[in-house]
Amino acid sequence: MSWRVDGASTTNTANSGTVAGTLNNANRVLVGDGTKNNWNGKIAEIVVYSGNIIGTDRQKIETYLALKYGITQDNTNGGIEADYLSSAGTTLWDASANSNYHNDVAGIGRDDSTYLDQRQSMSENADAILTIGNSTIAASNGANASSFSANNSFLIWGNDDEPIHSFKITDLPATIEARVARVWKAEETGTIGTVKLRFDLSGITGPDNDLNFVRLLVDADGVFGSGATIVNSSALNNTTKVIEFDHNFTVGTGFFFSIGSTDIDQAPLPIELVNFTAKESNGKVRVAWRTNSEINNDYFIVEQSNDGIE
Numbered sequence: 001m002s003w004r005v006d007g008a009s010t011t012n013t014a015n016s017g018t019v020a021g022t023l024n025n026a027n028r029v030l031v032g033d034g035t036k037n038n039w040n041g042k043i044a045e046i047v048v049y050s051g052n053i054i055g056t057d058r059q060k061i062e063t064y065l066a067l068k069y070g071i072t073q074d075n076t077n078g079g080i081e082a083d084y085l086s087s088a089g090t091t092l093w094d095a096s097a098n099s100n101y102h103n104d105v106a107g108i109g110r111d112d113s114t115y116l117d118q119r120q121s122m123s124e125n126a127d128a129i130l131t132i133g134n135s136t137i138a139a140s141n142g143a144n145a146s147s148f149s150a151n152n153s154f155l156i157w158g159n160d161d162e163p164i165h166s167f168k169i170t171d172l173p174a175t176i177e178a179r180v181a182r183v184w185k186a187e188e189t190g191t192i193g194t195v196k197l198r199f200d201l202s203g204i205t206g207p208d209n210d211l212n213f214v215r216l217l218v219d220a221d222g223v224f225g226s227g228a229t230i231v232n233s234s235a236l237n238n239t240t241k242v243i244e245f246d247h248n249f250t251v252g253t254g255f256f257f258s259i260g261s262t263d264i265d266q267a268p269l270p271i272e273l274v275n276f277t278a279k280e281s282n283g284k285v286r287v288a289w290r291t292n293s294e295i296n297n298d299y300f301i302v303e304q305s306n307d308g309i310e
Helices: 055-069
Strands: 002-005 008-011 091-093 106-111 116-118 120-122 130-133 153-159 178-180 184-189 195-200 214-219 229-231 235-237 242-247 256-261 271-281 284-294
Touching: 055 106, 055 116, 091 106, 091 153, 091 184, 106 120, 106 130, 130 153, 214 242, 229 242
Parallel strands: none
Antiparallel strands: 002 008, 106 116, 106 153, 120 130, 130 195, 153 184, 178 256, 184 256, 195 242, 214 229, 214 256, 235 242, 271 284
16 A cells, blocks of 8 residues: 655555545544554544546645645655646646755645645744745734735745854854854745744744844855845744744845854854754663854753653
């Protein structure tokens, strides 16, 4: 039996067979082998089709699901399988061309043919700190009262997977003294207009981490030391460490972006982290890390968690 997970084909070699038949007044559908090894959990959505879905039609369906639930499609095998396609067949995000930024991919957009109306989104991945909304961000997509001006309009983004706990003191525009190492890239199809970007920096520690000094940096080629646009925040909360920006991505200002600080003493993290590893050794955890630079840094605190949340 062949399965697809996050846009990639996965074959179950332990059990094989086919699924066929007609659902007539069915009140119970099982996923599993029909005995005790059945799926026991929540399923957000089930889509049923009358025939086999292949090729670009499958990609369109997977794009709809990926955008709706903040799922990054698997591009391990390269090619076009992980490309995001609209119902019209337009490529919204080329996974191979954007391979350096195919991490934490999410998007907003309107596609009337699939009834997609994604007005705000955030990647489901644990290290995602960015939410983008169509002019505003609400408690949920359903609560977002904004609307897109035109059908087949999308904004999709991903990042280069640089550590969120690291920052750079090079490649900076004037007045910016440090920036987060991570760089995001967005691609727009159709007309989106001004969006709201919300960064949750609560997980990034530093000396004082005063968000009043944080700016959005937008650039056409990802080289922020030349030609970058600096955007002031539209709202911030120094208690929850959440900051928001309003920006209209255009060809003129570019689609690469990051966040930086005008005061390095107040920057989110006083080190530039190169790598961090944790391995089990004789029943204990051995941690190791390496930094490129440390500014106003006194010591490190290593914490542990059973669930990655608390």
